[in-house]
Amino acid sequence: MQSDITSFDEYKKVHQQSITDKEAYWEQKAETFDWHRKWDKVHSGSFEDGNVKWFEGGKLNITENCLDRHLDEHGDKVAFHFEANDPDEGPRNLTYSELHEEVCKFANVLESKGVGKGDRVAIYMAMTPEIAIATLACARIGAVHSIVFAGFSAQSLADRIQDCDAEMLITNDGLERGTKLVPLKEISDKALQSCPMVNDVIVCQRVGNDIDWEEGRDEWWHDLMANASADHEAEVMEAEDPLFILYTSGSTGKPKGQVHTCGGYMTYVSSTLKNVFQVGQDDVYWCTADAGWITGHSYIIYGPLLNGLTGIIFESTPMHPNPGRLWQVCEKYEVTHFYTSPTAIRALMKEDISYVRDCDLSSLEVLGTVGEPINEEAWHWYDEEIGNGNCPIVDTWWQTETGGMMISPMAGITPTKPGYATLPLPGIEPALMDEDGNEIEGNDVQGNLVIKQPWPGMTRGVWGNHERYMNTYFNKYPGYYFTGDGCRRDEDGYYRITGRVDDVLNVSGHRLGTAEIENAIDEHNKVVEAAIVGYPHDVKGEGVFAFMTCNSEIADPEAFKKEIDDLVAKIISPIAKPDKIQIVQGLPKTRSGKIMRRILRKIAAGETDDLGDTSTLVDPSVVDDIIDGQAY
Ligand code: WTA
DSSP, X not given: OOOSOOSHHHHHHHHHHHHHTHHHHHHHHHTTSOOSBOOSEEEEOOTTTTOOEEEETOEEXXXXXXXXXXXXXXXXXXXXXXXXXXXXXXXXXXXXXXXXHHHHHHHXXXXXXXXXXXXXXXXXXXXXXXXXXXXXXXXXXXXXXXXXXXTSOHHHHHHHHXXXXXXXXXXXXXXXXXXXXXOHHHHHHHHHTTOTTOOEEEEEOSSOOOOOOOTTTEEEHHHHHHTOOSOOOOOOEETTSEEEEEEEOOSSSSOEEEEEXXXXXXXHHHHHHXXXXXXXXXXXXXXXXXXXXXXXXXXXXXXXHHTTOEEEEEXXXXXXXXXXXXXXXXXXXXXXXXXXXXXXXXXXXTSOXXXXXXXXXXXXXXXXXXXXXXXXXXHHHIIIIITTTOSOEEEEXXXXXXXXXXXXXXXXXXXXXXXXXXXXXXXXXEEEEOTTSOBOOSSSEEEXXXXXXXXXXXXXXXXXXXXXXXXXXXXXXTTSEEEEEEEEEOTTSOEEEEEESSSEEEETTEEEXXXXXXXXXXXXXXXXXXXXXXXXXXXXXXXXXXXXXXXXXXXXXXXXXXXXXXXXXXXXXXXXXXXXEEEOSOOOBBTTXXXXXXXXXXXHTTOTTOOOOOTTBSOTXXXXXXHHSOBO
């Protein structure tokens, strides 16, 4: 099962071939899976028309490739170790056979509730094996899952359920992360007040907290599973049938439901995991993300199972019960391949080094990062303290929209450079564009990152809104996929992502739209208008800075900040709470009424000597007021 690329020269050759003849490359990858019917066409459609298709005519079920396919040879192999929030909770491991059985049973449960192919099912759950079982059971019956990160508010959950018209919600009574209890059922009940389309709620018991119960709508997971049959024949899906919808923030409006499809996504996540991490059959692979984000979809659930790996489902946080938790878990399961976020690394490197040194990390072979740029200091700490200088670091750049990793070293093959995602994976052809739509040639250059050719894992649409799909990704540079990221290509042709070029923030690796946070803050009865910008934050990467004008004097700014925090947590999620707020007399606006965020970003970063041209502002004096003002 080793990757088919084993040296840097081979990488260069395969990459070149894969660009010249992408169909041959991806067809060969797709052939490694079980299909009910082979495709008629490897690829069709274009970025211009927004109608990309892969493996059309092919029929498959992704869960047969995740589960059934492995049963004969290694049904007894552990698919997931479960590491609960409480480190003393007893062990729970699910083998491939056991996971298969649970998924089949839950697939039968879903069908008994009338859910079928194409129906949408929302999943709002704790990080226990049941989130993977629910997800895979949907895929098995052809229902389209939409996982909502369990840190989102009732309103965010409701927005997502309404947008995709989900008819069922699967949740827990509650979850515990660290010392916090999140009452998932209570939040779900609140969300469902505005979701009449949801007829069924399945509640998986986790915490035992008190919950309300709506007869006729709510049912316990364990009651339904008690009598479910473990035989289930997977629904045969078209390659291009939707597999899931996952919402992600953009620069404007509400989050967009990215649609991923069965055949292309399967082929893409599986082969990228193998190439980047160079995983083998005996490896223990741990991705610390949450299943509510794309990283969890692709590299906790689907990718590792497609490769027949042993993975870990981790319910807790890096800080619980102490900042050595991640390293303790690595030691406990003898993790070989470890994948986390720069934010976690930055937070943990501030802690006492004995938390690391007390653990035996000698099993580690490859270290990965994802979600945001990694600064050089964090990269070196990861390399030296965690990897002991022996483990290649794979800094993987990709997006919810891309389905899987796009630009990344291949472990032990691509020479790495701190802070660089390095080179495109096979089948991926990046380019840099200037603002006028010209491709920037050569090396030692910087521009907007685009992708030149379709790849199987790419988003096939924004749920219910083709125009938004086209406008966001394809209309800015016709013939290219626009990523929204800025990027530098250095003298060696290596890529370094510099961050978003649109109004999207990346806070601790979470994508947040400035407009979403502004709209939430605008709901406060004292706020006239808010403007959100990001600023450099030494742990989160980017912090949220909220400037706002108010309609009356704010006597107690600290208390007011708390009200703003609560409001943002309630409307979006605690992850979107501003780190700083500043009440201002006016926001810097152009004559056309546009807020000049460029200036606010400079002020938030403390770079007030270098504000650039302010002459186009209606009232340049507001800038001095803001500089002199105080943030809380
Ligand atoms: C950022 C997460 C720098 C980038 C998989 C992208 C990164 C956004 C990296 C997507 C990286 C992701 N280096 N920046 N290695 N990986 N990003 O959709 O701005 O949650 O556009 O997907 O995260 O975030 P998303």
